[in-house]
Amino acid sequence: MNFTYYAPTEVVFGDDAERHTAEMLRKYGATKILLHYGGHSAQRSGLLDTLRRQLTDAGLEFIELGGVVPNPRLSKVREGIALCREHGVDFILAVGGGSVIDSAKAIGYGIPYQGDVWDIYARRAVPQTVVPVGVVLTIPAAGSEMSNSSVITAEGAQGEDLKRGYTNNLCRPRFAIMNPRLTFTLPPYQTACGVVDILMHTLERYFTRGNDMALTDALAESLMRTVIECGPKVLADPHDYAARASIMWASSLSHNDLTANRDLGDWATHGIEHELSGLYDVAHGAGLAAVWPAWALAVMDHAPERFTRLAVNVFGVPYDFTSTRNTALAGIRAAMDFFRRMDMPVNITELLGGRPASDEDIDLMARKCTAGGPVGRLVRLDTAAVASILHQANTNPLP
Amino acid sequence: MNFTYYAPTEVVFGDDAERHTAEMLRKYGATKILLHYGGHSAQRSGLLDTLRRQLTDAGLEFIELGGVVPNPRLSKVREGIALCREHGVDFILAVGGGSVIDSAKAIGYGIPYQGDVWDIYARRAVPQTVVPVGVVLTIPAAGSEMSNSSVITAEGAQGEDLKRGYTNNLCRPRFAIMNPRLTFTLPPYQTACGVVDILMHTLERYFTRGNDMALTDALAESLMRTVIECGPKVLADPHDYAARASIMWASSLSHNDLTANRDLGDWATHGIEHELSGLYDVAHGAGLAAVWPAWALAVMDHAPERFTRLAVNVFGVPYDFTSTRNTALAGIRAAMDFFRRMDMPVNITELLGGRPASDEDIDLMARKCTAGGPVGRLVRLDTAAVASILHQANTNPLP
Numbered sequence: 001m002n003f004t005y006y007a008p009t010e011v012v013f014g015d016d017a018e019r020h021t022a023e024m025l026r027k028y029g030a031t032k033i034l035l036h037y038g039g040h041s042a043q044r045s046g047l048l049d050t051l052r053r054q055l056t057d058a059g060l061e062f063i064e065l066g067g068v069v070p071n072p073r074l075s076k077v078r079e080g081i082a083l084c085r086e087h088g089v090d091f092i093l094a095v096g097g098g099s100v101i102d103s104a105k106a107i108g109y110g111i112p113y114q115g116d117v118w119d120i121y122a123r124r125a126v127p128q129t130v131v132p133v134g135v136v137l138t139i140p141a142a143g144s145e146m147s148n149s150s151v152i153t154a155e156g157a158q159g160e161d162l163k164r165g166y167t168n169n170l171c172r173p174r175f176a177i178m179n180p181r182l183t184f185t186l187p188p189y190q191t192a193c194g195v196v197d198i199l200m201h202t203l204e205r206y207f208t209r210g211n212d213m214a215l216t217d218a219l220a221e222s223l224m225r226t227v228i229e230c231g232p233k234v235l236a237d238p239h240d241y242a243a244r245a246s247i248m249w250a251s252s253l254s255h256n257d258l259t260a261n262r263d264l265g266d267w268a269t270h271g272i273e274h275e276l277s278g279l280y281d282v283a284h285g286a287g288l289a290a291v292w293p294a295w296a297l298a299v300m301d302h303a304p305e306r307f308t309r310l311a312v313n314v315f316g317v318p319y320d321f322t323s324t325r326n327t328a329l330a331g332i333r334a335a336m337d338f339f340r341r342m343d344m345p346v347n348i349t350e351l352l353g354g355r356p357a358s359d360e361d362i363d364l365m366a367r368k369c370t371a372g373g374p375v376g377r378l379v380r381l382d383t384a385a386v387a388s389i390l391h392q393a394n395t396n397p398l399p
Numbered sequence: 400m401n402f403t404y405y406a407p408t409e410v411v412f413g414d415d416a417e418r419h420t421a422e423m424l425r426k427y428g429a430t431k432i433l434l435h436y437g438g439h440s441a442q443r444s445g446l447l448d449t450l451r452r453q454l455t456d457a458g459l460e461f462i463e464l465g466g467v468v469p470n471p472r473l474s475k476v477r478e479g480i481a482l483c484r485e486h487g488v489d490f491i492l493a494v495g496g497g498s499v500i501d502s503a504k505a506i507g508y509g510i511p512y513q514g515d516v517w518d519i520y521a522r523r524a525v526p527q528t529v530v531p532v533g534v535v536l537t538i539p540a541a542g543s544e545m546s547n548s549s550v551i552t553a554e555g556a557q558g559e560d561l562k563r564g565y566t567n568n569l570c571r572p573r574f575a576i577m578n579p580r581l582t583f584t585l586p587p588y589q590t591a592c593g594v595v596d597i598l599m600h601t602l603e604r605y606f607t608r609g610n611d612m613a614l615t616d617a618l619a620e621s622l623m624r625t626v627i628e629c630g631p632k633v634l635a636d637p638h639d640y641a642a643r644a645s646i647m648w649a650s651s652l653s654h655n656d657l658t659a660n661r662d663l664g665d666w667a668t669h670g671i672e673h674e675l676s677g678l679y680d681v682a683h684g685a686g687l688a689a690v691w692p693a694w695a696l697a698v699m700d701h702a703p704e705r706f707t708r709l710a711v712n713v714f715g716v717p718y719d720f721t722s723t724r725n726t727a728l729a730g731i732r733a734a735m736d737f738f739r740r741m742d743m744p745v746n747i748t749e750l751l752g753g754r755p756a757s758d759e760d761i762d763l764m765a766r767k768c769t770a771g772g773p774v775g776r777l778v779r780l781d782t783a784a785v786a787s788i789l790h791q792a793n794t795n796p797l798p
Contacts, residue, residue, distance in 0.1 A: 002413025007406055014401025215625045215645040215652075222617035230613060246614040253614070258657070 003264065007256040009146045010175040013249065015241075017179040018136055021051055021093070022058035025134060028174045030091030033062040034084050036104045037095040038069070042138060045185055051095065051136065063087050068096065070284070071163065071277055072103040074154040077117060081110035084131065092133045094173075097194075098142020098284075102150035104133045105171040121152055121164040135176040140183060140248040141194030141285060143201055143255025145176035153278060162368075163278040176252065180244040188235055192342040193285025195231040195247060199224055200288045201254040205265040207299075207306055207378045217309075219258060223250050224314045232341050268376030269295050272386060275365035282351055289344040290351040294393035296332045299379040304328055306378075310335075333398055348393045356394040362387050402663065406655040408545045409574040412648065414640075416578040417535055420450055420492070421457035424533060427573045429490030432461040433483050435503045436494040437468070441537060444584055450494065450535065462486050467495065469683070470562065470676055471502040473553040476516055480509035483530065491532045493572075496593075497541020497683075501549035503532045504570040520551055520563040534575040539582060539647040540593030540684060542600055542654025544575035552677060561767075562677040575651065579643035587634055591741040592684025594630040594646060598623055599687045600653040604664040606698075606705055606777045616708075618657060622649050623713045630741050667775030668694045671785060674764035681750055688743040689750040693792035695731045698778040703727055705777075709734075732797055747792045755793040761786050 012020050025033060033055065035048075042048045043066075055062050065080050084092070084107060094104035108130040110117030119125035135145040144150065149167040156162060186194070202220050227250050233243040272295070273287040300307045304324050311317040311331020315338070320327045336346045345351040357365070366387035374380040381389070411419050424432060432454065434447075441447045442465075454461050464479050483491070483506060493503035507529040509516030518524035534544040543549065550564040585593070601619050626649050629642040636642075671694070672686040699706045703723050710716040710730020714737070719726040735745045744750040756764070765786035773779040780788070 002416070003410075004412065005410035008409075009405075010407075011402075011404035013403065017401070213644060213648075214629060214641065215622065215648050218621035218625045219618055219652075222621040223614065226614045226617045242613065245612060249612075249614050253618075253657075258652075 005258070006148075006169060007146055007172070007258070009173050009256070011146070011178065011252065012175065013178045013245075015179060015181055017177045018047065018050065018182070019054070021134075021136060021177055022054045022060055024175045024177065025055070025060055025091060025093065026058065028091065028132065028134060030060065030093075030134070032087060032089050032091070033060060034080065034087075034089045034092045034104075034107070035062050035064045035095065036068065036080065036092055036100055036107070037064075037066045038097075038100050039067070041185065042095050045182070047136070047138065047182060048095065051093075062093070063089065068100045068103045070099050071153045071281060072099045072106075072151075074106075074118060074152055077103055077106040077110060077152060080104075080107035081117060084111050090131060092131060093136065094133055095136045095138065097137065097139025098144040098197075101133065101135055101142070101144035101173065102152060104135075105130075105144070105150040106152050107131070108133050108171060109166075118152075118154055121154075121166045123166075127168060127170060130170045133171065133173045135173045136182075137176055137178045137248070138182045139186060139190065139194060140178075140251035141190075141197040143198070143251050143253075145173055145178070146252045146256035148172050149255075151274070161278045163274045165274075178248050178252070180241055180248050183244050183248060184239050186238070188238075188343065189283070189286075191234055191238070192231070192344050193283045194251065195227055195342055196285040196289045196339065196344055198227050198247065198251045198254045200269060200285075200292065202227075203292070203310075204267050204270060206310065207266040207303065208264045221313045223254060226250060227254075228314070228338055231338070235342065264377070266376050266378045268299075268379075268381055268386075271369050271375040272365070272389065275369045276348070276351070276357075278368075279361060279365060280352060286345055286351055289339040289342075289346060290348050291389070291393050293332055293336050293346055294389045294397040296335070297397050298381075298385070298389050298392065299376070300328050300332070301325075302379050307331055329398070336398065347396055348390070349395060357390060362390045365390060404657070405547075405568055406545055406571070406657070408572050408655070410545070410577065410651065411574065412577045412644075414578060414580055416576045417446065417449065417581070418453070420533075420535060420576055421453045421459055423574045423576065424454070424459055424490060424492065425457065427490065427531065427533060429459065429492075429533070431486060431488050431490070432459060433479065433486075433488045433491045433503075433506070434461050434463045434494065435467065435479065435491055435499055435506070436463075436465045437496075437499050438466070440584070441494050444581070446535070446537065446581060447494065450492075461492070462488065467499045467502045469498050470552045470680060471498045471505075471550075473505075473517060473551055476502055476505040476509060476551060479503075479506035480516060483510050489530060491530060492535065493532055494535045494537065496536065496538025497543040497596075500532065500534055500541070500543035500572065501551060503534075504529075504543070504549040505551050506530070507532050507570060508565075517551075517553055520553075520565045522565075526567060526569060529569045532570065532572045534572045535581075536575055536577045536647070537581045538585060538589065538593060539577075539650035540589075540596040542597070542650050542652075544572055544577070545651045545655035547571050548654075550673070560677045562673045564673075577647050577651070579640055579647050582643050582647060583638050585637070587637075587742065588682070588685075590633055590637070591630070591743050592682045593650065594626055594741055595684040595688045595738065595743055597626050597646065597650045597653045599668060599684075599691065601626075602691070602709075603666050603669060605709065606665040606702065607663045620712045622653060625649060627713070627737055630737070634741065663776070665775050665777045667698075667777075667780055667785075670768050670774040671764070671788065674768045675747070675750070675756075677767075678760060678764060679751060685744055685750055688738040688741075688745060689747050690788070690792050692731055692735050692745055693788045693796040695734070696796050697780075697784070697788050697791065698775070699727050699731070700724075701778050706730055728797070735797065746795055747789070748794060756789060761789045764789060
């Protein structure tokens with residue numbers, strides 16, 4: 001399996017790492033900065049004030065744009081682009097998690113681009129240059145702080161929102177500042193969603209057709225075992241620095257192509273989940289947990305060796321020498337048990353608070369998900385196959 | 400444990416990857432190139448001719464400097480600097496392994512520096528800029544293709560060679576092209592030396608004081624297990640593409656700070672080995688195998704938990720519940736068994752072909768090794784401690 005690896009983001013990791021923010025901004029040539037963030041948590045925790053003071057003390061000019069929401073919106077991106085053009089911004093500092101970073105990347109594409117930024121996400125234009133992004137990470141989950149991808153939601157009529165991802169090395173953040181202590185106050189639900197997201201970024205890459213890269217598989221398995229071990233620890237003790245640190249670093253490594261190139265992964269679960277969170281505005285990590293078991297059951301017979309390997313090497317399931325299939329099934333069951341331990345849903349009904357997705361919604365999601373052709377790489381799933389997985393995912397797929 | 404991670408090298412990995420060389424050179428702005436290489440193997444294999452033709456076809460101007468030897472020499476570096484200045488070289492393409500890459504990095508420092516390049520390795524000057532380096536890797540071992548360090552030997556009177564390393568992010572190669580097939584013809588001894596070197600880059604980082612980074616430990620253990628599994632495979636079948644690929648990628652990851660920052664590692668074994676290869680001009684990997692067991696025995700009681708963990712998690716030694724120390728000892732024995740399976744020496748007498756290091760040589764090496772103060776981080780070793788380890792290493796330290 002051929003691959004490329006390019007992860008130029010400079011990482012500053014550790015307690016108090018955020019005190020290096022102004023220094024990094026200067027190192028990467030920022031002169032006029034957009035401070036971009038989400039809701040109230042960064043304000044309440046005092047992090048924003050700390051950064052404002054630090055930038056001011058360092059003589060760095062900045063303007064602000066907050067209010068980024070989960071599943072970040074195109075309207076906010078457009079607002080940011082206009083604001084940055086007006087003030088001649090040459091660097092964007094994203095303070096937050098994947099949503100804020102993705103929003104920052106989109107603004108970075110949009111400032112120098114002549115047309116509307118959605119052209120890029122709609123594949124009608126290819127960016128030639130960007131305004132660079134730096135990150136102070138507060139929510140480890142998406143891995144966007146070292147990745148070359150971003151996902152933006154264009155608001156439409158009811159049920160017609162369009163969530164689209166775009167991948168380009170230009171947008172990889174120049175630096176990422178990670179202090180595990182900044183994640184101590186992350187609520188349990190968001191913590192759990194992040195852990196599932198990290199696991200899934202690795203799992204999507206794990207389910208490729210190839211079996212020939214022993215090292216990549218071994219690294220991926222280590223990463224997943226570590227996350228599975230540390231996830232329940234931080235739910236039990238939100239101030240467990242070591243466990244928070246491992247999860248934070250895992251979030252970056254799970255999406256910086258160390259555990260295989262993005263374009264070699266499967267990504268069907270992500271594709272299906274994008275429609276779920278697009279339609280119901282649910283958290284991405286929870287949506288992934290609700291979809292994955294049904295996907296796994298639908299495709300497991302196409303790659304029994306990988307599902308068995310996952311069961312034994314990641315979830316510590318004893319190998320059932322009488323049945324490879326039973327071993328693989330026990331692995332899927334173990335994944336669901338892990339989701340439950342993290343208080344995550346394992347089906348759509350749990351995800352939506354007791355209500356299954358309607359037949360109409362499933363048809364709509366399946367059609368939108370496959371509008372560009374079948375999804376998935378391990379197994380190519382057409383509209384009917386995606387609809388069938390969504391139906392399966394409505395209830396416990398593995399009783 | 401705080402750390403930074405910065406690995407900007409763009410990796411192109413896979414069969415026929417070298418066909419992208421001209422494309423990468425152009426991407427990174429090379430206009431006048433030094434083609435830098437070692438002995439006859441790259442010539443004999445046809446790789447150099449392929450690259451010459453590719454560069455010529457792409458209209459890229461280049462000059463050549465071959466003849467880099469293992470433990471690369473300062474005299475060759477100076478020759479390269481003069482040559483590059485004369486021809487206005489703005490990019491160095493290193494074709495080979497760690498020696499060629501290290502030589503290229505030193506030339507890259509030297510071209511723009513006003514004084515003599517040895518000032519930099521002697522810590523009398525700090526480089527402000529470099530002529531960049533790109534790599535076509537043919538010997539996976541040193542990890543220099545993604546690392547920020549290089550080691551150069553200044554020729555002196557008999558026994559007075561000085562081998563010094565220097566670390567600076569400026570020298571990290573811009574790109575590294577890795578085709579596992581190019582390593583099929585590597586002789587068994589060089590293959591084994593490379594495998595030991597890779598293992599040791601990870602081991603030196605594994606033996607730090609900290610125990611709080613579960614993910615980094617898990618990744619390091621995966622990397623070591625993979626190398627231990629694949630090493631004997633490629634000795635048995637030099638054309639095992641999958642095993643060659645895992646070793647090649649492991650060589651880069653073992654030294655790009657993924658398994659912990661360089662400056663958090665121990666590096667005593669490396670420091671001692673530098674004196675051995677400086678004095679006897681032996682292969683670096685073989686020297687490491689000859690030194691490590693004696694080092695491990697000397698320091699194991701200072702970090703029993705890490706040596707036990709190495710034994711169980713990396714070498715698969717069953718935990719001896721009656722004795723942590725016996726478990727740790729069994730791990731050191733397992734490492735020696737692995738070196739033997741790779742036809743590597745496990746002591747200095749084997750390294751030097753049946754002759755132990757003399758007391759005078761040991762004194763000289765111990766003094767030179769600690770000229771800048773004690774070495775090692777897990778345990779600080781002064782001159783007497785280093786001499787004691789070298790004496791131990793003369794014969795099988797663990798009968």
